[in-house]
Amino acid sequence: MTKIEKIVLSYSGGLDTSIILKWLQEVYGCEVVTFTADLGQGEELEPARAKAEMSGVKDIRIVDLREEFVSDFVFPMLRANALYEGQYLLGSSIARPLIAKRLVGIAREVGADAIAHGATGKGNDQIRFELAINALDPSLKVIAPWRQWNIRSRRQLLEYAEKHHIPVPSDKRGEAPFSIDANLLHTSTEGKILENPAEVAPDNVYQRTVDPLDAPDAPEIITIGFEAGDPVSVNGKSMTPAALLSELNGLGGRHGVGRLDLVENRFIGMKSRGIYETPGGTILLAAHRGIESITLDRAAAHLKDEIMPRYAELIYNGFWFAPEREMLQALIDHSQAFVSGEVTLRLYKGSASVISRTSPWSLYSADLVTFEESAVAYDHRDAEGFIRLNGLRLKSWAARNGR
Numbered sequence: 001m002t003k004i005e006k007i008v009l010s011y012s013g014g015l016d017t018s019i020i021l022k023w024l025q026e027v028y029g030c031e032v033v034t035f036t037a038d039l040g041q042g043e044e045l046e047p048a049r050a051k052a053e054m055s056g057v058k059d060i061r062i063v064d065l066r067e068e069f070v071s072d073f074v075f076p077m078l079r080a081n082a083l084y085e086g087q088y089l090l091g092s093s094i095a096r097p098l099i100a101k102r103l104v105g106i107a108r109e110v111g112a113d114a115i116a117h118g119a120t121g122k123g124n125d126q127i128r129f130e131l132a133i134n135a136l137d138p139s140l141k142v143i144a145p146w147r148q149w150n151i152r153s154r155r156q157l158l159e160y161a162e163k164h165h166i167p168v169p170s171d172k173r174g175e176a177p178f179s180i181d182a183n184l185l186h187t188s189t190e191g192k193i194l195e196n197p198a199e200v201a202p203d204n205v206y207q208r209t210v211d212p213l214d215a216p217d218a219p220e221i222i223t224i225g226f227e228a229g230d231p232v233s234v235n236g237k238s239m240t241p242a243a244l245l246s247e248l249n250g251l252g253g254r255h256g257v258g259r260l261d262l263v264e265n266r267f268i269g270m271k272s273r274g275i276y277e278t279p280g281g282t283i284l285l286a287a288h289r290g291i292e293s294i295t296l297d298r299a300a301a302h303l304k305d306e307i308m309p310r311y312a313e314l315i316y317n318g319f320w321f322a323p324e325r326e327m328l329q330a331l332i333d334h335s336q337a338f339v340s341g342e343v344t345l346r347l348y349k350g351s352a353s354v355i356s357r358t359s360p361w362s363l364y365s366a367d368l369v370t371f372e373e374s375a376v377a378y379d380h381r382d383a384e385g386f387i388r389l390n391g392l393r394l395k396s397w398a399a400r401n402g403r
Contacts, residue, residue: 002141004028004030004113004114004141004143005030005031005111005112005113006030006031006032006033006110006111006112006113006114007024007028007030007031007032007033007112007114007115007116007143008032008033008034008035008103008106008107008110008112008114008115008116009021009024009032009033009034009035009115009116009117010035010037010099010103010115010116010117010118010129011034011035011036011048011052012036012048012118013036013045013047013048013049013051013052015157015158015161015168016118016157017118018051018055018161018166019151019157019160019161019164019166020116020118020145021034021052021055021057022055022160022164022166023145023149023160024116024143024145025055025056026164028114028143031058031059032057032116033057033059033060033061033106033110033112034048034052034057034059034060034061035061035063035102035103035106036048036049036060036061036062036063037063037065037098037099037102038062038063038064038065038066039065039066039069039095039098039099039183039184040066040069040183040184040185040242040245040246041182041183041184042182043182045062046062048062049062051167054167055166059110061106063102065098065102066184066242067240067241067242068098069095069098069183069184069185069242070184070185070241070242070244070245071241071242072098073094073095073097073098073320074094074184074185074241074245074281075229075230075231075241076329076332076333077090077094077315078230078281078284078285078288079229079230079288079332079333079335079336079339080304080307080308080311080312080328080329080332081285081288081289081292081304081305081308082308082311082312082315083285083308083309083312084264084312084313084315084316085262085264085265086309087260087262088260088262088264088276088316089185089186089260089276089278089281089282089285090312090315090316091181091183091185091186091187091188091276091278091281092124092125092181092183092186092188093124093128093315093316093318094185094315094320095183095185096125096128096129096132096318096320097128097132097318097320097321099129100128100129100132100133100136101132101136103115103117103129103133104132104133104136104137104140107137107140108137112140113139113140113141114140114141114142114143115129115133115140115141115142115143116142116143116144116145117129117130117142117143117144118145118146119144119146120146121144121146121147122268122270123266123268124266124267124268124316124317124318126144126146126147127267127268127317127318128317128318128320129142129318130142130144130318131317131318131319131321131322132318132320132321135321135322136321178190178191178192178194178205179191180207182207184242184245184246184249185245185278185280185281186258186276186277186278186281187207187208187276187277188274188275188276188277189205189207189274189275189276190272190273190274190275194273194274194275195273196273197263197273201261201275205275206259206275206277207277208249208253208258208277208279209252209253209256209257209258209259209277209279210253210254210255210256211256212255212256212259212349212350212351213256213349214256215254215255215256215348215349215350216254216255219255219346219347219348220251220254220255220346220347220348221344221345221346221347221355222234222235222251222283222344222345222347223235223236223342223343223344223345224248224283224284224287224342224343224345225238225341225342226287226288226291226339226340226341226342226343227340228336228337228338228339228340229288229333229335229336229339229340230336231244231284231287231288232244234247234248234251245280245281245284246280247280248279248280248283248284249279249280250279251279251280251283251347252279252280252282252283252347252352253277253279254347255347255348255349255350255352256349256350257279257282257283257347257350257351257352258276258277258278258279258280258281258282258283258352259275259276259277259350260275260276260277260278261273261275262274262275262276267316267317267318282352283345283347283352286345286352286353286354287343287345287352287354288339288343289354290343290345290354290357291339291340291341291342291343291357291359292304292339293357294341294357294358294359294362294363294364295338295339295340295341295359295361295362295363296335296338296339296363297363300335304332304335307328307331307332310328311325311328311329311332314328338359338361339361340359340360340361341357341358341359341360341361341362342357342358342359343356343357344356344357
């Protein structure tokens with residue numbers, strides 16, 4: 001085994017990473033620095049500090065990354081209207097590159113030569129973390145305990161915890177009902193009963209959204225302001241990126257917006273079923289497409305829609321720091337220069353529907369499109385030549401095929 005002098009561990013303070021911390025100390029016999037990211041997961045993070053201290057950790061990092069997460073990762077992704085496999089808003093995927101970036105930064109600061117994470121060998125997160133670390137600092141070694149140790153079950157985790165006197169709360173001693181990942185953009189839930197895609201997800205899976213059937217009977221009207229492709233205000237009130245997303249999460253959750261029951265294709269080669277709740281992100285996607293509909297040129301908008309699946313797949317598969325993602329981002333960001341204005345939406349029983357949009361940079365011309373008499377010169381006879389020229393190849397094709 002290669003000699004490791006110091007390790008930075010991505011640490012939540014939960015059962016898995018608490019055991020990983022002890023395992024690293026035992027196996028590598030070196031100092032471990034813990035890093036806990038506050039991405040708006042809605043949990044009290046100070047208990048993680050206490051648990052790390054109990055394990056003898058001297059350097060404990062708990063960092064509030066909510067604003068950076070939304071402004072530098074979520075918003076750029078939303079400019080692309082990114083959806084993986086046409087549905088998933090990439091809530092877990094987009095958080096991993098930021099965590100990896102901070103892990104690498106801390107490793108450089110403290111002189112660590114390795115980074116450790118708690119992602120399993122079956123999931124996407126191991127790939128996302130490690131590809132990001134490869135791109136940011138290939139000199140760092142990566143330790144993935146789930147690919148190295150002999151622990152294969154929750155029962156064995158609990159046995160290891162008991163053997164090494166790692167405290168486990170009573171509510172964590174039984175079988176975990178689900179595996180949950182949360183941040184300011186979304187909550188995802190997997191495992192147990194959800195592993196059977198034929199089973200209807202129970203009500204207790206959902207944490208951020210009310211059942212649309214139980215949502216208020218009266219719709220709620222909201223207005224979102226955009227500047228250069230990014231949301232900047234809700235109902236006329238300017239907000240920071242994290243505060244704005246949090247506000248929309250509350251509004252959307254109240255109306256049951258943003259639920260998704262998805263069977264997706266993992267990068268590693270298997271299908272998995274997850275329940276996602278992304279209330280604020282769902283509202284922002286609808287609003288952003290609404291403002292783009294009047295501010296983007298047709299060809300530019302269609303080009304964005306063509307590259308979006310590729311862009312979303314890069315994020316899902318862990319290539320945020322890859323050159324091709326950065327190239328696509330430059331194209332997307334260039335398209336957003338005039339994507340400014342306001343979009344009004346109706347939230348009602350699980351839906352977020354655009355009902356109006358305005359912009360000082362709008363390309364929409366009422367004079368051109370009207371069925372009434374217009375001040376703008378438009379000769380209807382011009383359409384005849386346009387159709388004739390576009391029909392030439394179809395006539396040739398039909399003649400060849402004997403039509």
